[in-house]
Amino acid sequence: MKAFQIVEWGGPAEFVDVPVPSPGPGEVLIRMAGAGLCRSDLDIIDSAAGSAPYAAVLPAGFTLGHENAGRVEYCGEGVTDLQPGGSVAVHNMHHCGTCEFCVHGHEQTCTTFTRGAIGMTRGVGIDGGLAEFMIVPRRELVSLGNIDPLAIAPLTDAGVTSYRAVKTGLDRLYPGSTALVIGVGGLGAYAIQFLKLLSPATVFAVDRAESRLDDARRFGADHAIRSDDRSAEAIMDLTGGRGADLIIDLVGNNATLALAAAVSRPHGRIVLVGLEGGTLEVGWGKIATTCEFAISLGSTVSDLQEVCRLAADGRLIIDYETFALDDVEVALSRLREGKLNGRAVVSFP
Ligand SMILES: [Zn+2]
Numbered sequence: 001m002k003a004f005q006i007v008e009w010g011g012p013a014e015f016v017d018v019p020v021p022s023p024g025p026g027e028v029l030i031r032m033a034g035a036g037l038c039r040s041d042l043d044i045i046d047s048a049a050g051s052a053p054y055a056a057v058l059p060a061g062f063t064l065g066h067e068n069a070g071r072v073e074y075c076g077e078g079v080t081d082l083q084p085g086g087s088v089a090v091h092n093m094h095h096c097g098t099c100e101f102c103v104h105g106h107e108q109t110c111t112t113f114t115r116g117a118i119g120m121t122r123g124v125g126i127d128g129g130l131a132e133f134m135i136v137p138r139r140e141l142v143s144l145g146n147i148d149p150l151a152i153a154p155l156t157d158a159g160v161t162s163y164r165a166v167k168t169g170l171d172r173l174y175p176g177s178t179a180l181v182i183g184v185g186g187l188g189a190y191a192i193q194f195l196k197l198l199s200p201a202t203v204f205a206v207d208r209a210e211s212r213l214d215d216a217r218r219f220g221a222d223h224a225i226r227s228d229d230r231s232a233e234a235i236m237d238l239t240g241g242r243g244a245d246l247i248i249d250l251v252g253n254n255a256t257l258a259l260a261a262a263v264s265r266p267h268g269r270i271v272l273v274g275l276e277g278g279t280l281e282v283g284w285g286k287i288a289t290t291c292e293f294a295i296s297l298g299s300t301v302s303d304l305q306e307v308c309r310l311a312a313d314g315r316l317i318i319d320y321e322t323f324a325l326d327d328v329e330v331a332l333s334r335l336r337e338g339k340l341n342g343r344a345v346v347s348f349p
């Protein structure tokens with residue numbers, strides 16, 4: 001079969017011919033239906049030999065694609081509860097199930113597959129979904145019943161990552177409270193929807209692009225605010241001087257973190273997800289007293305199960321454009337240029 005791989009660090013990703021893998025005990029062979037593309041795919045492709053965080057710790061020679069959904073082709077020994085043809089979503093974080101964090105239900109920080117600053121998983125050091133077939137351990141699959149797996153692909157990374165960030169702060173949200181989503185890209189689209197579905201908070205969204213503010217309203221934001229040096233003032237005005245109880249920063253640069261601090265509230269929570277590398281000084285007088293600052297990474301299998309349930313019930317807007325596997329380079333260029341409407345999903349016939 002054809003697989004889109006990192007063949008060597010520093011070179012372009014390319015198609016190679018590889019054998020169809022066969023599942024070992026406890027594993028399942030998946031016939032791919034949808035593989036979403038993500039900005040981190042570009043970061044992986046762009047990695048120079050030896051560079052952090054990817055090339056320094058992962059051997060080249062793996063298939064890309066970490067947002068995956070498909071149908072069961074064949075079950076390995078011991079897998080008895082899935083039937084060939086059944087739809088499945090693939091959890092995007094590989095985990096061992098037995099380390100200290102896995103045992104405590106925090107499989108996104110599984111120590112067994114941590115390599116430097118990243119978690120080794122399918123599409124990141126292990127063969128991913130940009131090929132006709134892939135292998136996944138049964139415990140990292142969520143059964144989808146009769147849902148079309150194609151539209152589920154973007155939920156397995158962009159969807160669940162924002163779901164986890166929202167869930168870590170739900171106890172801050174009560175009637176009359178305010179949530180703020182900074183950045184209305186691939187993750188922000190879902191963060192806004194989850195906040196509206198799971199909490200009674202008034203939801204604010206901030207972005208630099210006017211078209212994304214229209215999207216924010218379409219996803220359910222009560223207020224969509226242009227990101228500039230008056231954003232904090234606008235939020236304080238609209239909340240009667242209160243600020244925001246839960247702030248989810250999906251951008252993560254110095255300006256967005258400064259905005260988060262400026263509108264933070266006592267007993268609130270700032271959750272950083274975005275990877276632009278900004279920093280925030282935390283201390284007395286820097287953020288609201290008793291406000292917590294946290295970094296949220298990834299998600300758990302139960303998060304994916306819950307997100308798939310919301311999708312199955314028709315409660316999520318999932319924007320995506322499809323591309324054939326042969327056109328993956330076109331899709332990656334469109335992603336690089338910011339010219340996609342929603343997620344790019346490679347669709348398999
Ligand atoms: Zn990703």
Ligand SMILES: [Zn+2]
Pocket residue numbers: 095096097098099100101102103107109110111112113
């Ligand atoms: Zn583990």
